[in-house]
Amino acid sequence: MxxxxxxxxxxxxxxxxxxxxxxxxxxxxxxxxxxxxxxxxxxxxxxxxxxxxxxxxxxxxxxxxxxxxxxxxxxxxxxxxxxxxxxxxxxxxxxxxxxxxxxxxxxxxxxxxxxxxxxxxxxxxxxxxxxxxxxxxxxxxxxxxxxxxxxxxHARRHPAVRKALQAIDTRFAERLDVAALARIAGCSVSQLSHRFPAEMGTTPMAYLEAHRIERAKHLLTSSTMAVKEVSAAVGFVNPFHFSTRFRRVVGCSPMVWRLRRGE
CATH class of the missing domain: 2.60.120.280 (Regulatory protein AraC)
Incomplete structure (x- = not known):
C-alpha cells in the first residue's frame, strides 16, 4: 500500500x-x-x-x-x-x-x-x-x-552459473546441451556440472528442461499453436519426446493440460 x-x-x-x-x-x-x-x-x-x-x-x-x-x-x-x-x-x-x-x-x-x-x-x-x-x-x-x-x-552466484542461467532463459529454443552451456558460460563441462548443481540444486539439463516445460505450459494456454509447434518453439526436436517429458513432469499430456485450462 x-x-x-x-x-x-x-x-x-x-x-x-x-x-x-x-x-x-x-x-x-x-x-x-x-x-x-x-x-x-x-x-x-x-x-x-x-x-x-x-x-x-x-x-x-x-x-x-x-x-x-x-x-x-x-x-x-x-x-x-x-x-x-x-x-x-x-x-x-x-x-x-x-x-x-x-x-x-x-x-x-x-x-x-x-x-x-x-x-x-x-x-x-x-x-x-x-x-x-x-x-x-x-x-x-x-x-x-x-x-x-x-x-x-542471484548476485552471489558464480559468473559461469549466471551466464548459463541467462542462456537458458533467452536461448531455450536452441539445441543446448551441457557442452554448449559450458562454452557460453566460459568454463569447462566438468566445472559447470559441479558448480551449477551446487548453487541451483539441480543439473543444468534438468533446469533447462523444467524451463522449457514452463514455457510450453504458457504457450499451450495462451496460444492456438499445435502441440508439435509448441514442442519446437521451446526447444524439443521430437514432439513425441516432448509429450513424454511433459506428461512425466506435469502429470498429463500437453493436450489434456490445454483442455483443462480452457474449462
Missing part, C-alpha cells in the same frame, strides 16, 4: 526529521545535488543519483549536503505486501539505513530511478484507480532494484 509520494526541489535551508515510531518504509531518491543523512548509527552523504531505503521505526534527519546547496528528490512511503519483503534486503550502509548505491555502475540503475519517478507520477495523477496503478509500478521498481541488488542471492 502506498502511503504517499513526492518529488520536490528542496532549498539549502530545508531540513526534515523522521521520528522513531514512524511505521512505514521509505524509498528516497536524490536526483540532483546531495543530502546529509544523520541516524543513530552515524552520518552519510547521499550524492545524486542515489537511492536509499529506510525501514520502519528508523529515526533520521536530512539536511543539505556537503556544498550546502539545494537538491531535487523523489520519495515513496509505503507498506509492503508480504511477498515484497525479500525485495527489500538491500545493502546496509548504516544501522537501519539501506542503499542501492553499490549498484550505481549498473546500466539499469537509472531505470530503477525512472520507475520510482513513475510511481509518483501515477500516484498523483488523475487516472481512475491511480494508487493501484502506482502500487503495481512500485512492485516493478522493486523487482528492477532486486535484479541489480549486489546482496541478492
Amino acid at each position: 502506498i502511503i504517499g509520494t513526492g518529488q520536490p526541489d528542496q532549498s539549502a535551508q530545508t531540513t526534515f526529521e523522521r521520528l522513531p515510531g514512524f511505521p512505514y518504509w521509505t524509498i528516497g531518491v536524490v536526483l540532483r545535488g546531495s543530502v546529509t543523512v544523520e541516524t543513530r548509527g552515524g552520518t552519510i552523504v547521499h550524492r545524486g543519483p542515489s537511492i536509499a531505503l529506510t525501514p520502519p521505526r528508523t529515526p533520521y534527519r536530512i539536511a543539505a549536503g556537503e556544498l550546502g546547496r539545494g537538491w531535487s528528490e523523489v520519495w515513496v512511503i509505503f507498506a509492503p505486501r508480504p511477498e515484497w519483503l525479500t525485495l527489500l534486503e538491500w545493502p546496509e550502509i548504516l544501522p537501519g539505513m539501506l542503499s542501492l548505491d553499490a549498484a550505481r555502475g549498473n546500466s539499469d540503475f537509472n531505470i530503477v530511478i525512472e520507475a520510482l519517478i513513475e510511481v509518483h507520477r501515477l500516484a498523483t495523477g488523475a487516472r481512475v484507480e491511480r494508487l493501484r496503478f502506482a502500487e503495481n509500478q512500485l512492485e516493478r521498481a522493486l523487482l528492477l532494484a532486486h535484479a541489480i541488488n549486489p546482496h541478492a542471492p
Whole structure:
C-alpha cells in the first residue's frame, strides 16, 4: 500500500526529521545535488543519483549536503505486501539505513530511478484507480532494484552459473546441451556440472528442461499453436519426446493440460 509520494526541489535551508515510531518504509531518491543523512548509527552523504531505503521505526534527519546547496528528490512511503519483503534486503550502509548505491555502475540503475519517478507520477495523477496503478509500478521498481541488488542471492552466484542461467532463459529454443552451456558460460563441462548443481540444486539439463516445460505450459494456454509447434518453439526436436517429458513432469499430456485450462 502506498502511503504517499513526492518529488520536490528542496532549498539549502530545508531540513526534515523522521521520528522513531514512524511505521512505514521509505524509498528516497536524490536526483540532483546531495543530502546529509544523520541516524543513530552515524552520518552519510547521499550524492545524486542515489537511492536509499529506510525501514520502519528508523529515526533520521536530512539536511543539505556537503556544498550546502539545494537538491531535487523523489520519495515513496509505503507498506509492503508480504511477498515484497525479500525485495527489500538491500545493502546496509548504516544501522537501519539501506542503499542501492553499490549498484550505481549498473546500466539499469537509472531505470530503477525512472520507475520510482513513475510511481509518483501515477500516484498523483488523475487516472481512475491511480494508487493501484502506482502500487503495481512500485512492485516493478522493486523487482528492477532486486535484479541489480549486489546482496541478492542471484548476485552471489558464480559468473559461469549466471551466464548459463541467462542462456537458458533467452536461448531455450536452441539445441543446448551441457557442452554448449559450458562454452557460453566460459568454463569447462566438468566445472559447470559441479558448480551449477551446487548453487541451483539441480543439473543444468534438468533446469533447462523444467524451463522449457514452463514455457510450453504458457504457450499451450495462451496460444492456438499445435502441440508439435509448441514442442519446437521451446526447444524439443521430437514432439513425441516432448509429450513424454511433459506428461512425466506435469502429470498429463500437453493436450489434456490445454483442455483443462480452457474449462
